[in-house]
Amino acid sequence: MNEHGRRGTRLKELYGSALKKLKRAGVESPELEARIFIKKALGATDAYIYAHPESSVNSGALAAFDSLIERRLAGEPVAYILEEKEFYSRSFSVNRHVLIPRPETELVVREALGIIRALHEGAGVVDVGTGCGCIALTVALEAPGTKVVAIDSSQDALEVAASNARRLCAEGRVEFLQGDLLSPLGDGTMDVVVSNSPYVSEVEYGDLSREVRDFEPPGALIGGKDGLDVIRHIVRDAPRALKSPGSCVIEIGESHGTAVKEIFAETGFIDIAVVKDYAGLDRVVRGQWRR
Numbered sequence: 001m002n003e004h005g006r007r008g009t010r011l012k013e014l015y016g017s018a019l020k021k022l023k024r025a026g027v028e029s030p031e032l033e034a035r036i037f038i039k040k041a042l043g044a045t046d047a048y049i050y051a052h053p054e055s056s057v058n059s060g061a062l063a064a065f066d067s068l069i070e071r072r073l074a075g076e077p078v079a080y081i082l083e084e085k086e087f088y089s090r091s092f093s094v095n096r097h098v099l100i101p102r103p104e105t106e107l108v109v110r111e112a113l114g115i116i117r118a119l120h121e122g123a124g125v126v127d128v129g130t131g132c133g134c135i136a137l138t139v140a141l142e143a144p145g146t147k148v149v150a151i152d153s154s155q156d157a158l159e160v161a162a163s164n165a166r167r168l169c170a171e172g173r174v175e176f177l178q179g180d181l182l183s184p185l186g187d188g189t190m191d192v193v194v195s196n197s198p199y200v201s202e203v204e205y206g207d208l209s210r211e212v213r214d215f216e217p218p219g220a221l222i223g224g225k226d227g228l229d230v231i232r233h234i235v236r237d238a239p240r241a242l243k244s245p246g247s248c249v250i251e252i253g254e255s256h257g258t259a260v261k262e263i264f265a266e267t268g269f270i271d272i273a274v275v276k277d278y279a280g281l282d283r284v285v286r287g288q289w290r291r
């Protein structure tokens with residue numbers, strides 16, 4: 001028998017006990033999470049939870065609920081437990097092979113779309129380090145007619161991205177390639193290079209929350225000693241893969257604006273801009289390439 005130890009547990013009791021545990025564990029939004037897990041375990045809606053607090057919960061749903069709460073109390077992020085995360089108003093499947101898409105990354109997509117929408121039909125866009133495919137698939141769906149390629153070194157991540165293409169009815173809209181950064185691409189083949197690649201420095205990694213360090217893939221986060229190893233490679237190789245004119249749009253860590261702008265400038269990019277996120281922090285660098 002599970003921890004509730006009785007038949008006929010009521011919905012409001014389940015909610016109350018989950019709330020207490022989540023509060024004790026110090027999660028940020030215990031009420032919201034308790035409801036989220038009840039909905040997941042019972043297949044219920046918010047309306048049902050509010051309207052039927054006295055309803056009894058069957059043993060299967062109770063066991064499912066206990067297991068969700070246990071995982072959360074062990075620090076697992078909600079997105080991995082629910083196996084989904086919303087990005088740009090669409091729901092993406094996620095698992096522990098991929099980074100959970102962050103809201104800041106929507107800014108990268110917005111910047112890229114601003115460039116892409118001014119281009120010709122069939123413009124080539126590559127998403128480097130695609131993870132769950134959130135950037136590539138969003139670009140393909142928001143800018144139909146664009147030829148999108150998505151690259152990741154992790155085959156497991158590419159499987160998640162391909163499953164998201166099916167989930168979002170975007171099969172065939174993105175070509176997924178396994179490889180190292182831009183290396184799978186021919187010379188002068190792309191109009192836009194876009195990327196949210198690993199950019200956490202080794203020191204910063206040690207300071208991240210346990211929720212991130214214990215559950216998200218380190219290879220999706222760590223960008224070498226100063227966090228810029230991967231970005232340097234992408235920016236320096238981008239002119240080879242780009243047509244002229246072409247563009248490069250890169251997500252950065254909040255302290256990297258000046259350094260990444262410098263990498264763009266040294267490489268020969270022009271019209272370089274550092275774009276701030278909603279919190280007023282440097283988040284994206286973009287630049288144009290002309291031969």
Ligand SMILES: C[S@@+](CC[C@H](N)C(=O)[O-])C[C@H]1O[C@@H](n2cnc3c(N)ncnc32)[C@H](O)[C@@H]1O
Binds near residue numbers: 102131153157
């Ligand atoms: C920060 S995650 C971003 C994932 C996704 N773009 C997003 O915004 O949620 C970086 C991704 O880059 C991939 N990656 C790391 N090093 C790579 C490399 N050398 N070549 C290709 N992909 C790489 C990781 O596997 C991971 O999926």
